[in-house]
Amino acid sequence: DAGVIQSPRHEVTEMGQEVTLRCKPISGHDYLFWYRQTMMRGLELLIYFNNNVPIDDSGMPEDRFSAKMPNASFSTLKIQPSEPRDSAVYFCASSFRAGGYTGELFFGEGSRLTVL
Amino acid sequence: EDQVTQSPEALRLQEGESSSLNCSYTVSGLRGLFWYRQDPGKGPEFLFTLYSAGEEKEKERLKATLTKKESFLHITAPKPEDSATYLCAVQGGSEKLVFGKGMKLTVNP
Numbered sequence: 001d002a003g004v005i006q007s008p009r010h011e012v013t014e015m016g017q018e019v020t021l022r023c024k025p026i027s028g029h030d031y032l033f034w035y036r037q038t039m040m041r042g043l044e045l046l047i048y049f050n051n052n053v054p055i056d057d058s059g060m061p062e063d064r065f066s067a068k069m070p071n072a073s074f075s076t077l078k079i080q081p082s083e084p085r086d087s088a089v090y091f092c093a094s095s096f097r098a099g100g101y102t103g104e105l106f107f108g109e110g111s112r113l114t115v116l
Numbered sequence: 117e118d119q120v121t122q123s124p125e126a127l128r129l130q131e132g133e134s135s136s137l138n139c140s141y142t143v144s145g146l147r148g149l150f151w152y153r154q155d156p157g158k159g160p161e162f163l164f165t166l167y168s169a170g171e172e173k174e175k176e177r178l179k180a181t182l183t184k185k186e187s188f189l190h191i192t193a194p195k196p197e198d199s200a201t202y203l204c205a206v207q208g209g210s211e212k213l214v215f216g217k218g219m220k221l222t223v224n225p
Contacts, residue, residue, distance in 0.1 A: 033212070033213075042203075042215055042216065042217035042218060043160070043203065043215040043217075043218075045213070045214070048211065050211070055211070056210065091159050091160075104162045105162065105213065106162075107160050107161070108159050109157070109158055109159050110157075
């Protein structure tokens with residue numbers, strides 16, 4: 001299996017621009033998570049889906065952030081408009097039954113976003 | 117609210133010098149405590165799950181233990197390839213994992 005695939009790996013944009021991050025989870029996994037990682041705050045959960053349905057989006061910072069999962073093999077995280085404080089590494093992770101009780105999330109390699 | 121605190125934030129060891137990493141947590145109804153390893157430029161990689169106080173798990177030079185308030189990751193005779201950031205996470209009443217900020221381990225040859 002190819003693992004969780006994220007694109008782009010690196011994105012540099014200017015403040016006010018729209019940013020779209022993409023994720024392909026591992027086939028057969030029914031949970032998908034979006035995390036954001038910064039030095040100051042560590043790994044923060046933004047939103048997670050179960051069977052393509054958003055379950056908890058309480059970690060989404062504000063209305064500028066939105067996430068969709070149109071099917072079991074694709075998810076997007078969109079920021080519009082982007083701001084410099086959004087600069088971070090965004091990770092997508094997938095699991096089966098949230099790892100059941102194992103908590104084994106499979107992470108992608110991340111998308112490093114820099115907003116100038 | 118579930119919380120995880122890891123200490124120290126960074127640790128530098130000589131090859132062969134054993135040590136322990138600490139993870140303190142507060143959670144409502146612990147379903148599991150998890151350790152992950154993260155290499156630079158990569159996503160976290162799962163290491164262990166611990167479900168109840170007194171449980172221990174081992175993998176090569178790593179051993180994880182759990183009490184009701186904290187977990188320890190013991191590193192025995194570390195090698196330079198053990199250098200990484202080690203993350204602790206807890207799962208409470210929902211499906212989401214709450215992570216600590218991590219502990220950067222450097223093992224010098």
